[in-house]
Amino acid sequence: MGKAPNCSYSIPATVKTSWTAKNPGKKFYGCAYYEHNNGGGSCGYFKWHETSGCERCDKLVRHTRNLIKKVKDLEIDVEKTKQKERRINLMLFMAIVTVIYQWLWKE
Ligand SMILES: [Zn+2]
Numbered sequence: 001m002g003k004a005p006n007c008s009y010s011i012p013a014t015v016k017t018s019w020t021a022k023n024p025g026k027k028f029y030g031c032a033y034y035e036h037n038n039g040g041g042s043c044g045y046f047k048w049h050e051t052s053g054c055e056r057c058d059k060l061v062r063h064t065r066n067l068i069k070k071v072k073d074l075e076i077d078v079e080k081t082k083q084k085e086r087r088i089n090l091m092l093f094m095a096i097v098t099v100i101y102q103w104l105w106k107e
Pocket residue numbers: 007008009031032033042043044045
């Protein structure tokens with residue numbers, strides 16, 4: 001781990017961890033004042049911390065990323081299945097309506 005770079009305020013930036021879907025567990029340097037005033041006191045400094053120096057952490061991060069991707073794929077599958085079910089229900093309803101309609105006009 002190298003020394004933290006200075007932000008625009010000429011003070012060492014602090015290491016934080018990203019938990020966004022795109023970069024879960026990825027470390028980055030941010031302005032030390034980021035937490036103050038809801039980020040309003042920050043100079044906006046941002047830089048990815050490229051080397052974590054921890055192989056197991058990297059593996060875990062990759063694993064987490066894969067899991068998040070799998071969950072998203074599953075959510076898409078569930079949505080597709082729901083749509084298919086709605087279509088089948090509609091077709092079934094139309095078939096029943098057709099049968100009743102024909103039965104009524106047979107009399
Ligand atoms: Zn700053």
